[in-house]
Amino acid sequence: MALDDHKTTGFKFIGTRPDRPDGLDKVTGRALFGADAQAPGMLHGAIVRSPHAHARILRIDTTAAEALEGVKAVVTRADFATGLSGEFGFVLENVMAGDRALYDGHAVAAVAASSALIARDAAKLVQVDYEILPHVTDVDAAMVDDAPVLNDTYADATVPAGLHPNVVRYHESGHGDVEAGFAAADLIVEDSFKTEATHQGYIEPHACLATLGADGKGELWCTTQGHWIAQKTCAALVGIDTSQLRVTASEIGGGFGGKTTVFIEPVALALSRKANRPVKIVMNRSEVFRATGPTSSTSMDVKIGMMKDGTITAAQGVFRLQGGAFPGAPMEFSAMCAFAPYNLENVKQVGYDVISNRPKQAAYRAPGAPMASFAVESVIDDLCKQLGLDPIDTRLKNAAREGTKASYGPRFQRIGLVETLEAAKAHPHYTAPLKPGQGRGVSCGFWFNHGGETSVSLALSEDGTCQISVGTPDIGGSRASMALMAAEVLGIAYENFRVTVADTATLGYNDVSHGSRVTYASGLATIKAAQDAVAKLCKRAAAKWGIPEDAVYWEDGFAKPSGANAGNFDPIPLAEITKDMGSTGGPISGHFEATPEGAGVSFGTHIVDAEVDPETGKTAVVRYTVIQDAGKAIHPTYVEGQFQGGAAQGIGWALNEEYVYGEDGRLQNSIFLDYRVPVASDLPMIDTVIVEVPNPGHPYGVRGVGETGIVPPLAAIANAVSAAAGVRLRHLPMSPPRILRALRAQASEG
Amino acid sequence: MKTIHVTATVNGDTVEYLCDPRETLLDVLRDRLNLTGAKEGCGTGDCGACSVTVDGRLVCSCLILGVEAEGKTITTVEGMADGETLHPLQKKFIEYAALQCGICTPGILVAAKSLLEKNPDPTETEVRYWLAGNLCRCTGYDKIIRAVLDTAADMREAS
Ligand code: FES
Numbered sequence: 036m037a038l039d040d041h042k043t044t045g046f047k048f049i050g051t052r053p054d055r056p057d058g059l060d061k062v063t064g065r066a067l068f069g070a071d072a073q074a075p076g077m078l079h080g081a082i083v084r085s086p087h088a089h090a091r092i093l094r095i096d097t098t099a100a101e102a103l104e105g106v107k108a109v110v111t112r113a114d115f116a117t118g119l120s121g122e123f124g125f126v127l128e129n130v131m132a133g134d135r136a137l138y139d140g141h142a143v144a145a146v147a148a149s150s151a152l153i154a155r156d157a158a159k160l161v162q163v164d165y166e167i168l169p170h171v172t173d174v175d176a177a178m179v180d181d182a183p184v185l186n187d188t189y190a191d192a193t194v195p196a197g198l199h200p201n202v203v204r205y206h207e208s209g210h211g212d213v214e215a216g217f218a219a220a221d222l223i224v225e226d227s228f229k230t231e232a233t234h235q236g237y238i239e240p241h242a243c244l245a246t247l248g249a250d251g252k253g254e255l256w257c258t259t260q261g262h263w264i265a266q267k268t269c270a271a272l273v274g275i276d277t278s279q280l281r282v283t284a285s286e287i288g289g290g291f292g293g294k295t296t297v298f299i300e301p302v303a304l305a306l307s308r309k310a311n312r313p314v315k316i317v318m319n320r321s322e323v324f325r326a327t328g329p330t331s332s333t334s335m336d337v338k339i340g341m342m343k344d345g346t347i348t349a350a351q352g353v354f355r356l357q358g359g360a361f362p363g364a365p366m367e368f369s370a371m372c373a374f375a376p377y378n379l380e381n382v383k384q385v386g387y388d389v390i391s392n393r394p395k396q397a398a399y400r401a402p403g404a405p406m407a408s409f410a411v412e413s414v415i416d417d418l419c420k421q422l423g424l425d426p427i428d429t430r431l432k433n434a435a436r437e438g439t440k441a442s443y444g445p446r447f448q449r450i451g452l453v454e455t456l457e458a459a460k461a462h463p464h465y466t467a468p469l470k471p472g473q474g475r476g477v478s479c480g481f482w483f484n485h486g487g488e489t490s491v492s493l494a495l496s497e498d499g500t501c502q503i504s505v506g507t508p509d510i511g512g513s514r515a516s517m518a519l520m521a522a523e524v525l526g527i528a529y530e531n532f533r534v535t536v537a538d539t540a541t542l543g544y545n546d547v548s549h550g551s552r553v554t555y556a557s558g559l560a561t562i563k564a565a566q567d568a569v570a571k572l573c574k575r576a577a578a579k580w581g582i583p584e585d586a587v588y589w590e591d592g593f594a595k596p597s598g599a600n601a602g603n604f605d606p607i608p609l610a611e612i613t614k615d616m617g618s619t620g621g622p623i624s625g626h627f628e629a630t631p632e633g634a635g636v637s638f639g640t641h642i643v644d645a646e647v648d649p650e651t652g653k654t655a656v657v658r659y660t661v662i663q664d665a666g667k668a669i670h671p672t673y674v675e676g677q678f679q680g681g682a683a684q685g686i687g688w689a690l691n692e693e694y695v696y697g698e699d700g701r702l703q704n705s706i707f708l709d710y711r712v713p714v715a716s717d718l719p720m721i722d723t724v725i726v727e728v729p730n731p732g733h734p735y736g737v738r739g740v741g742e743t744g745i746v747p748p749l750a751a752i753a754n755a756v757s758a759a760a761g762v763r764l765r766h767l768p769m770s771p772p773r774i775l776r777a778l779r780a781q782a783s784e785g
Numbered sequence: 786m787k788t789i790h791v792t793a794t795v796n797g798d799t800v801e802y803l804c805d806p807r808e809t810l811l812d813v814l815r816d817r818l819n820l821t822g823a824k825e826g827c828g829t830g831d832c833g834a835c836s837v838t839v840d841g842r843l844v845c846s847c848l849i850l851g852v853e854a855e856g857k858t859i860t861t862v863e864g865m866a867d868g869e870t871l872h873p874l875q876k877k878f879i880e881y882a883a884l885q886c887g888i889c890t891p892g893i894l895v896a897a898k899s900l901l902e903k904n905p906d907p908t909e910t911e912v913r914y915w916l917a918g919n920l921c922r923c924t925g926y927d928k929i930i931r932a933v934l935d936t937a938a939d940m941r942e943a944s
């Protein structure tokens with residue numbers, strides 16, 4: 036039986052653009068998202084949150100809340116597991132404060148009541164006495180000697196002696212001799228940059244419905260990027276066995292990395308156990324902003340040396356990331372991605388993970404990479420300007436290729452950076468004339484991509500159709516790509532598949548939908564599971580024909596004898612074999628469980644034209660083109676959608692979005708009116724070019740595409756805005772006041 | 786607080802409900818009438834996920850009280866399709882992949898339908914400004930705008 040393990044051309048289904056299987060549910064309002072579930076006897080939960088950035092919790096008095104009619108349970112930290120360490124310990128501390136509130140919005144207690152209105156009223160009746168402590172929210176301020184100490188036990192062994200205890204992790208990597216490299220340069224540019232924290236901004240707030248009995252058995256419905264991690268974490272936090280908690284993922288209204296952990300879910304479980312009733316909790320938008328995953332804010336220094344011909348001789352970067360009140364800011368990803376697009380002899384990168392009185396940062400699309408790329412690609416832009424070099428030619432000259440030793444260590448396998456740069460150069464956008472007041476910017480970007488633990492199960496039905504159970508929530512059309520890949524292997528039409536996101540009791544462990552891993556890893560698992568089923572189908576045909584199994588092969592949905600020696604039999608279609616599978620050996624299914632390691636890295640190049648109004652400082656993005664390597668686009672329309680969505684989020688980050696903290700350490704802009712994400716009238720059409728350089732680690736060459744798209748926009752837009760405004764912008768977002776300040780500073784200098 | 790009795794027409798049906806005067810129309814639709822198609826993305830009138838029409842006018846149902854619906858006619862995304870037949874916008878949104886996660890979709894469909902009823906031949910800019918009250922974090926709006934423009938063209942041709 037010949038099973039093509041690797042195939043990059045000649046596809047029948049891959050690369051087509053069918054309607055997604057869950058389309059009807061999602062355009063009719065029928066799809067059930069996190070907040071759309073209910074249960075008989077259900078209570079509603081509400082969370083009591085700290086109004087202080089940093090405070091000792093002296094006393095929590097729940098008497099008045101408990102006395103309110105309709106209130107069924109109140110929980111505090113005492114109702115959760117004890118003795119947790121590591122990430123579970125941090126998550127518990129984050130979902131329910133212990134002896135201190137560590138940021139504005141930190142949960143300190145929760146109530147469950149017969150209606151959402153009563154729960155909200157009861158939350159206000161919970162009396163918390165605080166002793167206010169000094170706070171710090173800025174990354175640089177958190178590192179200075181007299182900064183308030185958040186926790187002096189968090190720093191790990193990587194942190195060099197003499198640093199403030201708020202520095203909790205340190206990273207250093209690179210190769211070569213940067214000093215020698217700088218000495219050889221014709222020009223060195225060294226600059227400092229800052230980026231403010233942004234939020235993933237998914238439109239669906241966190242929501243869950245939990246049931247937990249005194250017997251330690253529970254059910255949880257929640258909006259999540261990964262229900263197995265939710266299962267594991269929630270079970271630990273409420274002190275039950277993992278397998279006794281069944282978690283079902285709702286349809287998910289956006290995540291972008293922010294729904295890879297838990298917030299309200301363990302609280303709902305604890306309330307449910309106490310009240311002995313199902314409990315639903317839905318966050319409001321302000322809670323989402325105050326208490327869930329913003330990105331790190333950053334402070335960065337980058338120094339790059341270049342020869343007159345554009346060759347980079349050395350590159351060095353320092354990346355300081357504040358990740359809220361707990362360790363985990365993705366500073367190593369900033370450091371490792373910063374220079375990854377380039378083939379560098381001498382490179383050094385340093386990262387600092389700094390804690391401060393802000394919510395615990397969560398992953399956001401290529402966590403850590405966009406900020407580093409902003410700093411690095413801005414410096415490259417300056418070097419090109421000063422040396423009179425073309426920005427794409429210069430990037431091509433230094434571009435990483437197959438065999439290049441990456442700035443973060445390994446040697447690249449086959450990669451597609453050069454192809455994206457060449458496509459950018461050839462794109463009409465790059466040479467289109469600009470109007471006065473407009474500037475053009477270019478940037479490259481890199482993301483690792485991820486494999487992760489994956490289980491997929493596929494079962495054939497008697498009528499020749501097929502159901503696929505995957506464990507990765509479908510955030511943007513992955514049911515369609517899974518069905519396409521299975522169709523390719525089994526050789527039956529796309530419409531014959533039903534893809535279900537299975538609950539934790541139905542499948543083995545699945546890592547979360549993150550790291551751009553779904554199409555790669557769940558896709559690979561689906562292909563392998565389908566191949567497993569094909570092997571069994573061939574076996575049934577072989578038995579029927581009375582020939583050896585390896586004398587049968589599978590093609591276009593038929594079992595066929597593999598040549599004259601095998602015998603002269605009519606091919607048998609899939610449905611013919613499944614029709615009587617019960618009597619020929621039983622049900623036919625396919626499985627795959629593994630941790631695929633071959634996620635191919637992905638590069639992109641973006642071109643953007645921006646127009647700056649010197650009167651108001653307002654920027655308009657007038658043209659945008661995304662060029663990215665997808666390895667192989669399974670469903671090209673959804674690949675384009677990922678490119679466009681990443682670019683739009685990058686535009687928001689570059690121009691508008693930021694967490695604004697007051698002197699009091701409180702978040703000043705916790706609603707969408709004040710935290711302004713791009714709206715339809717802010718954006719142009721976003722042009723896309725899909726480059727396909729196959730990933731050797733996937734049977735069909737797939738590379739994840741979800742994250743790389745948010746890496747180049749920050750720098751590309753900064754380069755365009757700097758060109759349009761005639762002044763280098765070093766602080767994101769480039770909001771109108773910041774642009775005006777930069778213009779005025781330049782005018783007063785010059 | 787004492788609940789109040791309200792009678793309204795929702796998607797063509799007469800409905801009666803009791804609601805707390807603090808409950809929004811969105812709360813009533815979702816929690817009392819089981820119409821969970823309209824979503825709450827913000828509760829402050831900034832995201833449009835809760836868009837419905839009240840007496841033909843496009844509104845954020847999170848900004849209207851349930852009691853204000855007395856005697857009114859309300860249409861939600863659940864009322865868009867005609868039995869098995871999807872509204873042309875619904876079909877086009879699937880075909881164009883104008884949704885990724887789909888949480889913004891009900892609100893955007895209701896808003897776009899209301900645009901096309903007023904203006905069957907909108908420009909790209911008009912579509913963008915009309916939908917500026919509906920946040921979508923996934924798509925970058927490109928495919929949404931194209932889907933609306935193309936549906937408008939189809940509907941003009943068909944009429
Ligand atoms: S929920 Fe009504 S506008 Fe956002």
Ligand code: FES
Binds near residue numbers: 920
């Ligand atoms: S499709 Fe996710 S918010 Fe619009």
